Amino acid sequence: xxxxxxxxxxxxxxxxxxxxxxxxxxxxxxxxxxxxxxxxxxxxxxxxxxxxxxxxxxxxxxxxxxxxxxxxxxxxxxxxxxxxxxxxxxxxxxxxxxxxxxxxxxx
Ligand SMILES: [Zn+2]
Numbered sequence: 190x191x192x193x194x195x196x197x198x199x200x201x202x203x204x205x206x207x208x209x210x211x212x213x214x215x216x217x218x219x220x221x222x223x224x225x226x227x228x229x230x231x232x233x234x235x236x237x238x239x240x241x242x243x244x245x246x247x248x249x250x251x252x253x254x255x256x257x258x259x260x261x262x263x264x265x266x267x268x269x270x271x272x273x274x275x276x277x278x279x280x281x282x283x284x285x286x287x288x289x290x291x292x293x294x295x296x
Contacts (some may be wrong), residue, residue, distance in 0.1 A: 193235055195221040197242020198249045 201208065201220045210219040221238040229235040237243040247254065267288040274282040 191225055193223045193225065195223055195238040195242050196236045197238065197245045199245050200238060200242050203241075 197220075201218050204218065208218045208221060209216055211217045221242075223229070223235060223238055225235055233243060237246065269286045269288060271283050271285045274284050
């Protein structure tokens, strides 16, 4: 298959000329077809035509999406004691250094 239909639940309701299909007197707004290219293959942009459609999908299905990988406990990243880079400054800058790369088993 060299294309996918956009999975945005409201894609077919957006009034844009490129979505208009059908014969005169029988026009419809149709879900966008997404061509698979080297730029979108293997990414969410192979199944969503826009940020809006991507967001609409998540807002509609977020409970099912979260059920796939629920977070039941907080994750932690070990750090060194934070220190001020410029303690005398009016706008001191805190520096926070990670001890190791985050290797939690349930990211
Ligand atoms: Zn779309």
